[in-house]
Every structure is written in C-alpha cells, then in structure tokens.
Amino acid sequence: MGTLILFILFSALFALATSTNPTLSEGLSLSSENQEDVLTSPNGVFSAGFYQVGENAKCFAIWFASRPSRIQDRTVVWMANRDQPVNGRKSKLSLLRTGNLILTDAGKFTVWETNTISISSLELVLNDAGNLVLQTLGGESLWESFDFPTDTLLPQQLLTRKTHLVSSRSQTNYSSGFYKLLFDNDNVLCLLYDGAKVSGIYWPKPWVLPSQDGRFAYNSSRIAVLDSFGNFSSSDNFTFLSADYGQLLNRRLTLDYDGNLRLYSWDEEDEMWAVSWQAFQAPCIIHGVCGANGVCNYVPGIGRKCSCLPGYKMINHTDWSQGCEPELDLSYGKNDGFLPLSHLDFYGNDYNNNPDRYTLDGCMKLCLESAKCKAFQYTFDTNHGFSKCYPKIKLMNGHRSPQFKGSFYLRVPKKDLPNLLSNANLAEEIGLNCSSEAPLQLQRKYIKNRENETIKFMLWFVCGLGGLEILGIVLVWCLFLRTPKSPSADKQGYLLAITRFRKFTYSELKTATNGFTEEIGRGAGGIVYKGVLADNRVAAIKQLYEANQGEEVFLAEVNIIGRLNHMNLIEMWGYCAEGKQRLLVTEYMEHGSLANNLSSNTLDWKKRFEIALGTAKGLSYLHEECLEWVLHCDIKPENIFLDSDYQPKVADFGLSKLQSRGESNNPSFSRMRGTRGYMAPEWLFNLSITSKVDVYSYGIVVLEMVTGKEAAKGVHDIESGEQPQHKRLVSWVREKKNRAALTESWHEGIIDPRLKGEYDIRKMETLIAVALQCAKEEKDARPSMREVVEMLLAQENDH
Numbered sequence: 085m086g087t088l089i090l091f092i093l094f095s096a097l098f099a100l101a102t103s104t105n106p107t108l109s110e111g112l113s114l115s116s117e118n119q120e121d122v123l124t125s126p127n128g129v130f131s132a133g134f135y136q137v138g139e140n141a142k143c144f145a146i147w148f149a150s151r152p153s154r155i156q157d158r159t160v161v162w163m164a165n166r167d168q169p170v171n172g173r174k175s176k177l178s179l180l181r182t183g184n185l186i187l188t189d190a191g192k193f194t195v196w197e198t199n200t201i202s203i204s205s206l207e208l209v210l211n212d213a214g215n216l217v218l219q220t221l222g223g224e225s226l227w228e229s230f231d232f233p234t235d236t237l238l239p240q241q242l243l244t245r246k247t248h249l250v251s252s253r254s255q256t257n258y259s260s261g262f263y264k265l266l267f268d269n270d271n272v273l274c275l276l277y278d279g280a281k282v283s284g285i286y287w288p289k290p291w292v293l294p295s296q297d298g299r300f301a302y303n304s305s306r307i308a309v310l311d312s313f314g315n316f317s318s319s320d321n322f323t324f325l326s327a328d329y330g331q332l333l334n335r336r337l338t339l340d341y342d343g344n345l346r347l348y349s350w351d352e353e354d355e356m357w358a359v360s361w362q363a364f365q366a367p368c369i370i371h372g373v374c375g376a377n378g379v380c381n382y383v384p385g386i387g388r389k390c391s392c393l394p395g396y397k398m399i400n401h402t403d404w405s406q407g408c409e410p411e412l413d414l415s416y417g418k419n420d421g422f423l424p425l426s427h428l429d430f431y432g433n434d435y436n437n438n439p440d441r442y443t444l445d446g447c448m449k450l451c452l453e454s455a456k457c458k459a460f461q462y463t464f465d466t467n468h469g470f471s472k473c474y475p476k477i478k479l480m481n482g483h484r485s486p487q488f489k490g491s492f493y494l495r496v497p498k499k500d501l502p503n504l505l506s507n508a509n510l511a512e513e514i515g516l517n518c519s520s521e522a523p524l525q526l527q528r529k530y531i532k533n534r535e536n537e538t539i540k541f542m543l544w545f546v547c548g549l550g551g552l553e554i555l556g557i558v559l560v561w562c563l564f565l566r567t568p569k570s571p572s573a574d575k576q577g578y579l580l581a582i583t584r585f586r587k588f589t590y591s592e593l594k595t596a597t598n599g600f601t602e603e604i605g606r607g608a609g610g611i612v613y614k615g616v617l618a619d620n621r622v623a624a625i626k627q628l629y630e631a632n633q634g635e636e637v638f639l640a641e642v643n644i645i646g647r648l649n650h651m652n653l654i655e656m657w658g659y660c661a662e663g664k665q666r667l668l669v670t671e672y673m674e675h676g677s678l679a680n681n682l683s684s685n686t687l688d689w690k691k692r693f694e695i696a697l698g699t700a701k702g703l704s705y706l707h708e709e710c711l712e713w714v715l716h717c718d719i720k721p722e723n724i725f726l727d728s729d730y731q732p733k734v735a736d737f738g739l740s741k742l743q744s745r746g747e748s749n750n751p752s753f754s755r756m757r758g759t760r761g762y763m764a765p766e767w768l769f770n771l772s773i774t775s776k777v778d779v780y781s782y783g784i785v786v787l788e789m790v791t792g793k794e795a796a797k798g799v800h801d802i803e804s805g806e807q808p809q810h811k812r813l814v815s816w817v818r819e820k821k822n823r824a825a826l827t828e829s830w831h832e833g834i835i836d837p838r839l840k841g842e843y844d845i846r847k848m849e850t851l852i853a854v855a856l857q858c859a860k861e862e863k864d865a866r867p868s869m870r871e872v873v874e875m876l877l878a879q880e881n882d883h
C-alpha cells in the first residue's frame with residue numbers, strides 16, 4: 085500500500101519535472117533552463133514560456149506556437165518582464181501557494197509578480213485566445229495577461245482606458261520603446277510619440293480636429309477591440325476592416341517599433357505574416373523618425389530614409405534620432421537669406437499666433453526679426469484665398485511630402501546662399517536602416533553557482549541508484565520541502581533553497597556569534613565577528629557602525645551587493661536590518677586576510693601572482709560586468725581574503741554605498757573614504773571619483789606584494805606635507821626600475837627579500853609594470869581593471 089502511494093507520488097512528481105501539463109498548479113514552477121517548460125493552449129496556437137532575448141537573457145513570454153517553427157523567428161505577443169530580462173539559468177516562474185505568481189531572476193530576485201493573494205487553490209492556464217489566466221479551480225479569474233498588453237492586441241483582447249500598447253525598442257530589442265497606442269484625455273484613440281525629450285500625438289492627424297477625422301470625442305467608455313474576422317472598432321467611432329475581412333485567421337494588431345500600427349494575418353501558404361491594415365501608408369508622418377533638422381523621405385518598397393537639411397550634418401552616424409546640427413555658422417542676423425525648399429513639411433514649433441494674410445516678404449521680415457527663427461513655412465490657403473506664415477523655432481518631425489503644397493524657407497547666412505542654391509538637393513540620403521538598430525545582443529553574464537548543480541546532480545544520482553523505497557523516501561523529503569508552513573516561510577524557504585541569500589533576524593545572528601564574542605576584524609565599516617549559522621556554515625558577520633540609514637535604502641543596496649557573484653568576491657549570504665542594527669553575513673575565509681598572510685610570510689611567488697590576478701578579476705567584474713557600477717573605494721590587503729586554496733576574494737565591496745547616507749552626519753569624514761596609504765590623489769584634490777581610484781589602490785597593493793614593504797606602515801600624515809609612505813614606495817620602485825638600463829639587477833633591489841630569490845623574473849617585471857601604471861597620479865593614465873587582467877593573463881599564458 086505504502087509503495088503504491090509512493091509510486092503515485094513519484095509519477096506526479098515526474099510529470100511535474102517533464103511538465104507536459106497544459107496548466108501550472110500551485111507550488112510548481114516553470115524553469116528558464118528547460119526547453120520543455122512551456123504552457124500550450126488547448127488549440128495549440130499559443131505557448132507561454134521563457135523566450136531568449138539576448139545572450140543568456142530571457143523574458144517570460146507568450147508567442148504563436150505553431151508558426152513559424154524556427155525558434156528565433158517566433159512571434160511574441162506578450163512579455164511579463166520586457167524591461168528586465170532574467171538570467172537564462174536558474175530563473176523561474178513560480179505559482180506560490182499564497183496565490184502570487186512570481187518571476188525570479190537567477191533564483192534570487194523577484195523581477196515581476198502578479199501581486200495576487202488567494203486562499204483557494206489556483207492554476208495558471210493559457211487559453212485558446214492567447215490569454216494567460218490565473219484562476220481558481222472553479223474558473224474565477226484573478227489576473228490575466230490580456231489586462232496588461234505589451235505591444236500587441238490579439239482578437240477579443242480589449243484595449244481599455246486603463247491599458248495601452250507600447251512599441252518595442254527595435255526589431256531585436258523587446259524593451260519598451262517610444263510609441264504608444266492609447267485613449268487620450270479627449271476619449272480619442274491615438275498614437276503618441278513619447279521620446280526622451282519631446283512627445284506628441286501623430287495619429288489621428290494632429291493638425292485637424294478629431295471630429296474632422298471621423299472621431300467621436302464624447303463616448304467616455306474608451307474601449308477598442310478587434311474581432312476574429314478582422315473588424316476593429318473603438319468607442320470613438322474609429323473602425324476599420326482588415327483587407328482579408330471575414331476569414332478566420334490568426335491575427336494580431338501590433339504597434340511596431342517604427343511607430344506604425346499594423347494588423348497582421350498569418351498566411352498559411354507563404355508561412356509569413358501579411359499586413360492586412362496599417363495606420364500609415366506614408367510612415368514619415370510618424371514623429372521622432374529623423375530627429376531635429378532631419379528630413380524623412382519614404383520610398384515605397386525601400387522604406388524610410390533620413391537626410392539633413394542643406395547646411396546641416398548628422399550628429400551621430402549611428403543614431404538618426406539625435407538629428408542634425410548646423411555645419412555653417414548660423415548666428416541669425418538681420419541680413420540672412422532664405423533657401424527655398426519645396427514639398428518639405430515640418431510639424432509644430434511655430435510661434436506666430438496669427439498666421440493669416442501674410443505676403444512672402446512680410447513673412448520673411450517676421451522671421452528675420454527674431455534670432456530664434458530658424459525657418460518658416462508659407463502656405464496658400466485655397467479655401468480662404470490668402471497665405472499663411474509659420475515661423476519655426478525648432479525644425480522637428482520634418483518629412484518630404486509630394487502632397488504638401490506649401491513652401492519651406494530655411495534661414496541661412498547670405499554669403500552661403502549662392503553655394504547652397506547651386507546644390508540644393510538634400511545632403512546624401514542615408515537609409516534609416518532597420519538593421520543598424522539590430523542584432524545587438526543583450527549581454528548579461530552570470531557566474532554559475534556550482535554548488536546547486538552538484539546538489540541537483542546528487543539528487544538525480546541518488547534517485548537513479550536507489551530502489552523504489554529509497555526513491556520514495558527522497559520524494560517524501562522533497563514533498564516535505566515543497567510544503568511550507570506559512571506564506572512568509574514559503575518565500576524565505578524558496579530563496580534559501582536556491583541561493584541561500586536571505587534575511588536573518590538579530591537573535592539568529594546573536595546565537596550564531598555566541599553573543600558577538602569572537603571578533604575577527606575591525607574596519608572602517610564595522611566590527612566583524614565569526615559565527616556559525618544554524619545550518620553549520622561558518623560565517624563572517626559584520627556589524628556596521630553607521631546604522632542611521634533607512635531600512636529601505638539599506639535593503640536596496642544590499643540587494644545590489646547580494647546580486648554580485650564572482651569567484652573572486654566574497655559571497656554574501658544575507659543581512660539583518662532590525663531597528664538600528666545593520667549586519668551583513670558573508671562567507672568566512674579560512675586563511676584570513678592578505679595583510680596577515682603578507683606579514684606572516686606564508687605566500688610564495690606563485691601564490692602572490694595568483695592573488696594579484698584573482699583580485700584584478702574580482703575588481704574588473706565589479707567595475708564592468710555587474711549590473712550596476714560598484715566602486716570598491718577601499719582596496720587594501722586587509723580587505724582581500726584568501727580561501728583554502730589561497731585564491732583571493734575581495735570583501736567589503738559596495739560598503740561605500742551602504743554608508744553613503746550616514747556619512748553626511750559626520751562632516752570630518754564628509755568626502756574621503758578608503759584608507760590612507762592606498763588612496764588615489766583624486767580624493768585629496770576633490771576631483772571626480774571614478775573606478776580609477778580602485779585601480780590606484782590596486783597598484784599599491786601589488787607593489788606591496790612584490791616588495792614586501794608596507795605602504796601604510798608608519799604613514800606620514802598627509803597634512804604634514806611630507807610625502808606619504810605609499811608615494812615614496814611608488815617613486816622608489818619607479819626610480820630603481822628606471823635605472824634598469826644602467827644596472828642589470830634592479831629586480832634584486834626591490835623584490836621581497838623573504839622570497840629568497842625564488843620568483844619568476846618575467847612575471848615580476850609584468851607585475852611591477854602594471855602596478856606602476858596603476859599608481860599613476862593622473863587618473864586617465866591608469867589602465868582599467870579589465871586591461872590589467874588582460875596584461876596579467878597574457879603573461880600567465882606565455883608559460
């Protein structure tokens with residue numbers, strides 16, 4: 085009997101692992117690593133799962149499942165976390181027993197959640213319409229993806245007053261772009277360009293009243309929907325029928341990255357999406373295409389092209405949205421001339437409130453009166469029989485339009501006019517190249533967490549080895565782990581099981597450290613105690629001195645630090661923030677600090693080189709590869725720890741961030757951080773602080789490791805005017821080395837005598853050269869940490 089139950093349990097769990105289920109039940113999750121972990125709609129049209137958006141970066145998405153079959157061509161219709169992709173490994177979408185659906189990045193951080201709570205059991209279902217629904221077993225919906233569209237509206241999906249479509253950045257970048265489809269305050273469905281500097285509605289035509297465009301502004305229900313046959317209708321009386329109206333096809337209405345709204349139908353025969361309606365035939369009307377002083381020209385079949393006005397040049401050759409800048413000296417005096425250009429239309433930015441009844445001369449005079457006027461537009465109003473004058477202070481949204489009857493006059497210095505008139509073609513037309521915005525891959529690197537892999541492997545190994553009974557026991561144990569006692573325990577247990585990064589209570593840490601008795605270090609940030617956690621791990625627990633930082637700020641920073649994961653950085657296991665107490669829990673390093681090891685002379689040459697290299701790798705990761713820039717600001721031998729293999733791990737990174745608040749209460753420490761002896765000159769001279777301060781300190785540390793002399797010992801006070809010890813160390817080494825041309829044996833003169841001559845001359849030369857470069861006074865002369873790593877690796881690979 086018992087065996088039978090275990091067998092059933094086993095089957096259930098196995099089904100879970102391969103995840104052929106069409107629904108996701110409570111307590112289970114979909115993994116970013118497993119290709120098979122997808123939900124598919126009963127009709128097979130839609131799938132939901134992790135979608136690759138960059139190198140090792142994924143988003144949880146819904147896509148058309150059957151078409152096209154090639155994974156890289158999948159048509160995504162919805163994304164949970166388009167602006168915050170997660171790691172391709174160890175990320176999960178989990179339906180918690182609390183009723184919340186959460187997406188965790190690399191198992192650590194919740195990047196997205198539905199914020200739902202339910203006492204009854206829930207399941208996540210992908211229905212035939214492509215709607216991902218979180219519902220009770222009785223079918224009552226708590227959350228659905230249709231209520232949170234991204235750039236696509238599917239048939240039956242309502243666009244409401246609360247929702248809008250946002251285009252993606254580019255063809256390959258799915259994060260939120262600049263174009264939006266929404267109901268504006270006048271109840272009119274419109275397209276909005278919402279750029280970094282300017283924004284404006286470009287559909288319906290902004291220069292006519294909505295009512296003239298057939299829109300009805302008095303229905304405030306603000307609802308629009310597309311039906312399966314291809315009929316789109318909106319409460320403002322805007323409707324359209326698709327070109328293939330009536331047929332039952334797979335359709336999607338997408339606000340494309342180029343700002344055009346298009347209805348697509350899937351063409352079974354050609355296996356491609358065909359456009360069956362679009363908002364713009366002439367897409368140059370879309371705002372923000374070519375940037376300021378640029379002109380968009382649409383060539384059917386080729387696409388949009390941008391060019392600059394005569395006398396202007398492109399600001400950035402890779403990015404048209406930055407527009408063009410004057411090539412000529414445009415000081416805008418009273419004697420300027422005007423260059424006539426036909427069929428050019430610049431929308432907006434005119435300043436004449438009363439443009440009616442102007443002669444061309446009058447309009448020119450009006451423009452010349454203002455130093456702000458850059459050009460004017462002069463149009464004949466056929467309805468009224470007079471001309472209108474629109475002087476422009478900015479030249480935005482320019483496009484060439486054969487239908488445009490007016491003229492455009494660009495203001496230029498008189499002396500340049502003949503030259504410009506003789507070749508008044510627009511400067512070279514450069515294609516607005518879609519692919520120029522393209523295959524940049526999102527780079528997100530993460531370091532694998534070996535331990536988890538091992539645990540997983542062992543579980544499978546045990547499962548494979550044991551008989552059914554053993555398996556049963558393991559499964560019961562698994563089940564036990566999967567059944568949390570309370571919601572909060574659930575979340576914490578979940579985090580703990582995967583990453584071990586968690587919040588500790590003060591009393592837990594008090595127990596772990598035996599009442600904060602065994603002090604193992606004391607630094608600028610706080611006192612470090614050794615402790616043994618409840619799970620028998622030995623930890624270093626640092627109690628921060630300055631605890632006046634708010635809990636939220638502290639948590640935000642700790643989250644950043646906890647995210648950093650590199651073999652040459654001390655791993656953070658957790659933190660505690662209770663009342664005024666702020667503590668950090670990190671791994672404990674057996675061999676202690678580099679400082680201790682240097683003074684007790686336990687490091688041979690090989691270890692010293694490895695430590696220099698490892699430390700550089702850790703810092704390089706901090707500076708360049710992690711998600712946020714973290715400067716260390718306090719590199720010194722006391723902050724570099726050695727593990728059981730004498731591999732270095734940098735500690736206390738990010739501490740400067742954790743204390744940035746408290747510092748302001750302490751004026752004597754208002755700016756300087758770090759430790760005398762390792763501080764870059766920028767600190768003293770109030771220059772801007774960059775990652776190069778860490779490079780400087782690193783250089784000093786390497787000099788110490790090679791020479792065995794201590795930079796901070798008996799420091800000559802900086803205020804005393806005497807040259808501080810570390811500077812003397814640098815100039816001493818530099819001088820010795822400069823005499824290399826004269827004497828052969830400069831190496832002997834500076835190498836740590838305790839090495840007794842056992843060192844590799846070429847490696848030593850490299851280390852000294854790198855260290856001296858790092859310790860340059862001028863910060864721009866110092867290499868980056870990445871360059872340091874490359875220089876050291878080159879030396880290492882030589883052998």
Ligand SMILES: *[C@@H]1O[C@H](CO)[C@@H](O)[C@H](O)[C@H]1NC(C)=O
Nearest residue numbers: 298299300301320321322323
């Ligand atoms: C809605 O549009 C139709 C034509 O498309 C027009 O005949 C009708 O008058 C419009 N209704 C309103 C309320 O504007």
Ligand SMILES: *[C@@H]1O[C@H](CO)[C@@H](O)[C@H](O)[C@H]1NC(C)=O
Nearest residue numbers: 311315316317318323325329
């Ligand atoms: C399209 O849908 C609207 C609203 O449901 C309806 O009034 C209209 O008659 C439909 N048009 C066609 C051609 O079916």
Ligand SMILES: *[C@@H]1O[C@H](CO)[C@@H](O)[C@H](O)[C@H]1NC(C)=O
Nearest residue numbers: 303304305306307318319320
């Ligand atoms: C407003 O639009 C909705 C949806 O199209 C429609 O059902 C409703 O009858 C309209 N109300 C008025 C007053 O036109």
Ligand SMILES: *[C@@H]1O[C@H](CO)[C@@H](O)[C@H](O)[C@H]1NC(C)=O
Nearest residue numbers: 399400401402403404405406
């Ligand atoms: C041009 O723009 C790109 C992307 O916005 C930017 O990375 C690059 O640095 C810019 N180049 C110049 C010369 O400003």
Ligand SMILES: *[C@@H]1O[C@H](CO)[C@@H](O)[C@H](O)[C@H]1NC(C)=O
Nearest residue numbers: 514515516517518519520521
């Ligand atoms: C667009 O970019 C691609 C790749 O960079 C290039 O091969 C192509 O010639 C470009 N097209 C235009 C019109 O510049």
Ligand SMILES: *[C@@H]1O[C@H](CO)[C@@H](O)[C@H](O)[C@H]1NC(C)=O
Nearest residue numbers: 138253257259524525526527
């Ligand atoms: C996508 O666009 C966002 C927003 O500008 C940007 O932060 C991100 O780096 C882009 N990704 C790629 C791969 O270019």
